[in-house]
Amino acid sequence: MSAIQASRGTRDILPGEVGYWQRVESIAREILGRAAYQEIRTPIFEQTDLFERGVGEATDVVSKEMYTFQDRGDRSLTLRPENTAGVVRAFVEHHLHAQGGVQRLWYLGAMFRYERPQAGRQRQFHQLGVEVLGSSDPRADAEVVVIAAELLQAIGLKDLRLEFNSIGDQRDRQHYREALITYLMPYKADLDSDSQDRLTRNPLRILDSKDQKTQAILQEAPSLLDYLSPESQQRFERVQQLLIDSGISYNINSRLVRGLDYYTHTVFEIQSDDLGAQATVCAGGRYDGLVTDLGGPETPAVGWAIGLERLILLLQQLQPPIAPTLDFYIVSRGDRAEAQALKLAQLFRNTGFSVELDLSGSAFGKQFKRADRSGAVACLILGDAEAEDETVQLKWLASGEQQAIAQADLPKMTDELRQQIDRWRC
RNA sequence: GCGAGCGUAGCCAAGUGGUUAAGGCAGCGGAUUGUGGUUCCGCCAUUCGGGGGUUCAAGUCCCCUCGUUCGCCCCA
Structure with missing residues (x-):
């Protein structure tokens, strides 16, 4: 009989990794x-419409990667492939805009995309994201980028780079789109087949093709940045100045276009070379039109999302796993001693120590072996003799020193024990 | 969705058609029935992801399938 396995593209996060x-x-x-x-x-699922309208029907995420199903009431529902649409839906539904000012929100949770799994890509994965709703100030763009950079730094990641661009507003992009098509048309036959396909459907996405020949053709292509309106241009420069003032270094990458339809002006990615085919750990940008697209009042917004599996993949390359620490391991043998040991465990836990109780009932020798392996600093020993005179043997595992203590004295020794534990741990 | 590689115990693996499937780590038991970290001994895959086929003979060759890894597409 074959055991059931986790579904394709899903993963268990086991105790060794959960730290x-x-x-x-x-x-x-x-x-x-x-x-x-x-x-x-x-919610982890939403009406399918939300993503079709919010993320964009033509995007790959919506057109071929969604987990969509009918529920028993014949509603079309979809497991969220990203969370900006859901947050904006909640913002509109609960009239959070009516509270005035700027709403700064963050979320963390599972997302779902039906894709071929690879390292750094799963069908169920987790994103940490922020959304700032209600400000068109370039400082909002700078703020979210600064926070992303600080967060990644605080977590300990190294060798990351910030790729930064502006894709202007709707009108800027329309003008550029025409110019790009005009430029590329004569080379159509030389483009890779995906790009040929995108020429009419979504020409901007040709810009980040990985195909060598396509990239060569793009060398002389018009740049999106030359098609920004003076206003868009000005705002792009302002955000850059703020980043420089904040000590954030970045690369302007005029080829950076994002795969979701809602972005306007600022777009960025934070990338690493240590993720294999996937480079992006964090991505985001401004989305000034999304709130109105989803039925809310005109509300400029900016945000990003971090892929936590990718982040942790990088973290694992840099830091050893984080093991929980254990203060006491309790060894006991005999009915009365075992009962007292259980109570002692409770007492110690309640005074803030971490305690593991040996449940095996096996010989003391075996229990000590396990105590040793548990990484505990000290061992509490209860046998028939200790049960009889209501004492406990306290043994420091590093030195082997051992002393008898009356059980009744333990509560008042808490501070002293804490100090000794800390001393042994150094 | 397309292309390629891989799949032997909890983990790392040897094995490249010929009788009983190396070894290491971990685990469990004992030497040591009230004291650990060392050492020694023993146990731990009727079976090689699953199914079918070729062959006198298959972990080894072929087909299908599932899983996994890498690349493409796309994305966090």
Whole structure:
């Protein structure tokens, strides 16, 4: 009989690895909290329409990567492939705009895309993201980029680069689109087949083709940056100046275009060379039209998302796993001693120590072997003799020193024990 | 969705058609029935991801399938 396995493209995060996740999550909470961002949790599935309208029907994410299903009420629902659309839906639905000012939100959760799994790409994956709604100020763009950079740095990632671009507004892009098509048409036969296909459907995406020949042709192509209106140009320069003032270095990459339809003006990616075919750890940009597209009042917005599996892939290359620490390991034998040991474990846990109780009932020798392997600093020993006179043997595992302590004295020794544990640990 | 590689125990693996599937780590038991980290001994795959085929004979060759890895597409 074959055992059931996790579904293709999904993964268990086992205890040996979960320390990385907990660290990333707690650093994120702290940094985002200090920047006055508030957490928002939205449903893991939404009406299919939301993503078709929000992300864009022509995008690959929507046209071929969604987990869409009919529920028993015959509604078409979709597991969220990204979370900006969901957050904006919640923002509009609950009239968060009516609270005035700027809404700074963050989220963390599972996303789903039906794709071929690879390193750094899964069908269920996790994103940490921020969305700033209600400000068109270039400082908002700069703020989210700065926060992303600080967060990644605080987590400990190295050798990242920020690729930065502006894709202007709708009108700028329309003009550029025409110019690009005019330029590329004569070379059509020499483009790779995907790019030929995109020439009419989504020409901007040809810009980040990986095909050598296509890239060679693009060398002389008009640049998007030359088609920005004076206003768009000015705002692009302002955001750059703010980044420089904040000490953030970046690359202008006029070929950077994003795959989701809602972006306007600022777009950026934070990339690494240590992720194989996938380079992007964090990506985002401004999306001034999305809130109105989803039925809300005109609300400029900017945000990003970090792929947590990718981030942790990088982190694992840099840092050893984080093992939990253990203060006491309790060894016991005999009915009365075992009962007392259980109570002692409770007492120690309640005074803030971490405690593992040996449940094997095997010989003391075996229990000590396990105590040793548990990484505990000290061992508490209870046998028939200790049960009889209500004492406990305290043994420091590093030195082997051992002393008898009356069980009744333990509560008042908490501070002293804490100090000794800390001393042994150094 | 397309192209390529891989799949032997919990983990790392040897094995390249010929009788019983190396070895290491981990685990469990014992030497040591109240004291660990060393050492020694023993146990731990009727079976090679699954199914079918070729052959006197298949972990080894072929086909299908599942999983996984890499690349393309795309994306976090």
